[in-house]
Amino acid sequence: MNNAVTPSGIRLELRKLFLKSEPVRGYTLLSPTLLAMILGLAMPLVVLFTLSFWLQEYLDFIRTFSLANYVEFFQKPIYVKLLLKSIRISGMVTIATVLLAYPMAYFIAFRVKSNKLIWLILITVPFWTSYLLRVFAWKIMLGYNGVINSGLKSLGFLTEPLAFLLYNPTSVVITLAHAWAAFAILPIYVSLEKIDRSLLEAGRDLGENAWMTFLRVTLPLSLPGVIAASLLVFIPTVGDYVTPSLVGGPRGIMIGNIIQSMFGQSQNWPMGAAISVMLMFTVAAMIGLFLWGTHSYRKRVA
């Protein structure tokens, strides 16, 4: 105890504390990220939340507490309608992505015997280019003189290019489903990979056919991956504004475009903040509901 007052003693005590306490060690390890999270995530959220209770008048903020922005959010049909539309598009993206990702992940987990890493790396290849480039790639695929149209034309199936491929909500779904594919494949793959193979054998031994084994053993056990994949795809795509503005056409806009417009052309940051907050709450509520639903489902099958 006498040692504790000397500098080396203090150092020793700190070191002991560091080694003894797991939380201290954990937070020290986390500290760079934690700091970045607080500065880069928590602070802006507080700012956004505060801003949403202010008002904009020409160039200035009126800094008195007001719920007017939220009232406007519910009074004007545009915001709720766009929010629902974004959820619908994003929901379609999530379903499409997970449905397409599952077989891929299943294949890698169960059928690929060697060089799994190569397969996993191959899946991430599209991610080596920027998000924007992937969106533009789809513009080239679906475009008027794009790959699909000129391909079908040269094969003689078409005389006039199909105009409906691009610039509508469907092209937004296609583009987003591809752009976020890896985020769905990897978590599903990990949860499939973790499944104890003897359980599958047991299922077959007990007389279930392959399909029923899948439904009653593989699928429930891989649900954590499916849930993670759904969240990883759904959350970022609801607020996306780049893809709809590039491939969505005149009617493809989503809630993110309105938020961007509020912070840009409209010069109404408080309203933009209020819409963002409402979007966050809605997404959080939906995720809560989703998790609750899957939780009770897993309880039922378990």
Next chain:
Amino acid sequence: MNKDQLTEKLATGKMSRRQFNKALASLGATMVMMPMGSRMALGASGDHPTVFTWEGWEIPELHGDYIAKHGESPNFAIFADEEEAFAKMRAGFKVDITQPCTYKIPMWYDAGIIEPIDTSRLSNWSDITPSLKTIPGTVYGGKQYFIPTDWGQTSVLYRPDLAPEYVDNESWGILWDPKYKGRLSMSDSLVDGVMVAAIYSGAENPFDMTDAEMAKTRAALKEQLPLIRFYWDSPTEVEQALASGELVAGTTWNDSYATMKSEGHNVAYMSPKEGAMTWVCGFCIMTDHDPAKIDKIYDYIDAYMSVETGVYEITEYGYGHGNAKAFEQVDPEVLADLGFTSSNPDDMLGSGIFQVAMTNEAALQEMFDEVKAGY
């Protein structure tokens, strides 16, 4: 633990929590460090001012004198429109010079972000077309807040081979022609987009509309929406689509016409019977500019005002230039070919609908957003 071990353990799920935390912590530390490296790289030519401008106006040919004097170009940042530029600057983006158009100057002056310019420091000031120097909203208290350098039109660029009936009947109405459903485009902006709808719907002064005129503009936008292929953000988008025949007509600026013509495409630039829109853009010095760079700021603006820049801008982009002498250097035939009906900007600017500050911009934007959302 090396990389292979890490991926293998991750893949097989055999990683302990401690190992995983360690990996995450190192990843976190790397992420935090990463921006530092790139920030330093950006600051390499820190002694030059930063110019915030439109795409295409940053090329070296437009500020040759500056390069001759200082050896290299200043720093550039690009905006898609002034609203984006304004939002960025309000959020703390620091630039020294901007190149907006006159209809934005009153708002920027109100916001206190631009400062008076000492025209005696600009050697080319005396050659600037006199009428451009006194555009309403650019001079406050006898002080110049804006240096006019570029002018041009917003009109319809179209394919005369695909829409021959408009060749002798040039009108904004082509953008509302149901015959070309899904093959029309308009700028995704207020001044070059919504104002077109205002002109088409017959507003007396599109830039200061009554409620009834606003309602008519809204109806026109709604009527047009199903006919639109896309609202464009970048001129290249509309140029490519016109070239391929995806579009029959779209609103553009003169440079799209000049570019496409020089590439040999069959396009024509309208002089709509309702009047084309005309605009003047130029330089502002920002109040929070770096005082140490003020000489270079004036050098840059002066370089852009030169005759050489003017000749290049006229012949390559098809835009007008603020320097009246630049027109004397260009062959009248070339001018006529580019669509200049006169080398005197007063004639051209006076014949069209001059873009000025819009009253009630916020309401217009809201209207445009609502129409796009289906209302």
